[in-house]
Amino acid sequence: MKINNDAHLTEDRIIRSVVDKSELLSSEKEHLLNCSGCSSVFEGFENDLKQLGKIAELSVPAPKRRFIAHAKKTERNFPRFFGLRTSLAAAITVLFFVITLHSDSMKSLLNTETRTYVDELYSDDLFITEINSLIENALPHRYTNIYMEAGPDYDDDFMDFIIPSYGDDTISGEGEGGLLS
Amino acid sequence: MPGERLLSGMSEQHQNIYMSPGRAGKASEAQTVLLAQKAVSGSSHAFNQLADLYYNKIFRLVYYRIKYKMDAEDLTQEIFTQAFRNLNSLKEVEKFKSWLFSIAINKVKDFKRKKQFTSLFGILSDKNIKDEQKPDTEPDSKPDANPLYNVMRQNFWRQFEEVLNRLSYFEKEVFLLRFLDQLGINEISVALDKNESTVKTHLYRALKKLKYDDSVKRLLKESLP
Numbered sequence: 001m002k003i004n005n006d007a008h009l010t011e012d013r014i015i016r017s018v019v020d021k022s023e024l025l026s027s028e029k030e031h032l033l034n035c036s037g038c039s040s041v042f043e044g045f046e047n048d049l050k051q052l053g054k055i056a057e058l059s060v061p062a063p064k065r066r067f068i069a070h071a072k073k074t075e076r077n078f079p080r081f082f083g084l085r086t087s088l089a090a091a092i093t094v095l096f097f098v099i100t101l102h103s104d105s106m107k108s109l110l111n112t113e114t115r116t117y118v119d120e121l122y123s124d125d126l127f128i129t130e131i132n133s134l135i136e137n138a139l140p141h142r143y144t145n146i147y148m149e150a151g152p153d154y155d156d157d158f159m160d161f162i163i164p165s166y167g168d169d170t171i172s173g174e175g176e177g178g179l180l181s
Numbered sequence: 182m183p184g185e186r187l188l189s190g191m192s193e194q195h196q197n198i199y200m201s202p203g204r205a206g207k208a209s210e211a212q213t214v215l216l217a218q219k220a221v222s223g224s225s226h227a228f229n230q231l232a233d234l235y236y237n238k239i240f241r242l243v244y245y246r247i248k249y250k251m252d253a254e255d256l257t258q259e260i261f262t263q264a265f266r267n268l269n270s271l272k273e274v275e276k277f278k279s280w281l282f283s284i285a286i287n288k289v290k291d292f293k294r295k296k297q298f299t300s301l302f303g304i305l306s307d308k309n310i311k312d313e314q315k316p317d318t319e320p321d322s323k324p325d326a327n328p329l330y331n332v333m334r335q336n337f338w339r340q341f342e343e344v345l346n347r348l349s350y351f352e353k354e355v356f357l358l359r360f361l362d363q364l365g366i367n368e369i370s371v372a373l374d375k376n377e378s379t380v381k382t383h384l385y386r387a388l389k390k391l392k393y394d395d396s397v398k399r400l401l402k403e404s405l406p
Contacts, residue, residue, distance in 0.1 A: 015388045048397045049360045056361050059334040061250050063240040067232040067261040069225040
């Protein structure tokens with residue numbers, strides 16, 4: 001960039017020079033040295049900033065404490081894998097998992113006990129039902145058709161006809177109108 | 182000169198701190214490097230000397246950003262404690278100053294984030310949030326501190342905050358580090374972990390904003406009678 005030494009520095013170039021004087025071209029530096037107008041603008045802005053810094057410094061209250069390092073260097077001989085915060089976070093996480101696992105195991109334990117109790121009741125019930133059915137009919141299932149009525153036509157009269165009951169006069173013929181009378 | 186009037190209202194001890202260029206400013210780079218080397222190799226005494234050299238600078242850095250004395254004191258203590266504990270992470274002792282400033286900047290950032298977080302969840306009462314949003318109104322506790330100085334101080338910070346609010350976060354940070362914390366471009370780039378050209382660009386933008394509306398000049402005029 002070619003700059004005329006007689007041309008004044010723009011405001012942008014003056015700001016650049018306040019940021020870092022080395023950013024100016026040699027011709028600009030030379031102009032800044034020789035031109036009273038440009039140098040007064042530059043120095044004015046720079047002085048304002050310096051004064052601002054100084055007033056800010058004056059406006060800070062004085063600290064009351066000072067720092068004294070008490071800790072021994074030996075503690076740094078041990079490897080510090082975790083900081084205090086990380087350790088604390090890890091501890092809390094572990095505690096959380098322990099509590100969660102513990103409560104889950106308790107829950108599952110309670111669930112198992114309940115399930116076992118229900119299962120036992122059910123098997124007991126089945127067993128009692130089986131016993132009751134055996135009391136009512138001890139014959140195996142396949143004999144059931146033999147002794148039980150095969151159809152609706154074999155009623156009591158039919159059975160009496162086939163197998164007359166003991167003391168029936170009709171068979172003995174001893175009664176009135178019987179075969180032997 | 183307004184600055185001298187402000188100075189006349191301060192305690193003698195306070196004046197001594199600010200009239201001199203500052204203990205850290207006086208300390209040569211070589212002295213800092215030497216002390217940093219000793220501190221890294223395990224000397225807590227050397228670190229205490231470094232803390233004495235930089236304590237006021239770090240306190241001011243924190244105060245410029247949070248403007249609350251009690252919090253600034255606590256944070257400064259935390260910054261030096263953290264620096265002492267993490268001395269073994271300091272690879273180049275020549276960059277001790279920038280390293281310390283980077284710890285301070287990050288600590289302030291964390292502090293502000295934490296404050297926002299707590300206020301978001303209503304942990305602090307409304308009154309506390311309001312109190313912490315405005316600049317510190319606590320007068321300088323020195324018995325010989327002029328009441329006029331306290332009023333001017335509060336007025337300055339109020340107006341200064343208004344000027345800074347016109348800058349973006351990064352522009353504000355670079356501006357504060359350059360002109361209030363008096364760090365060089367290289368030191369700022371190390372402290373913020375950005376390259377020098379980025380720092381210069383943000384500083385240029387900040388200055389351009391402040392220059393075009395003469396806000397620095399007006400601040401200097403208005404904050405001081």
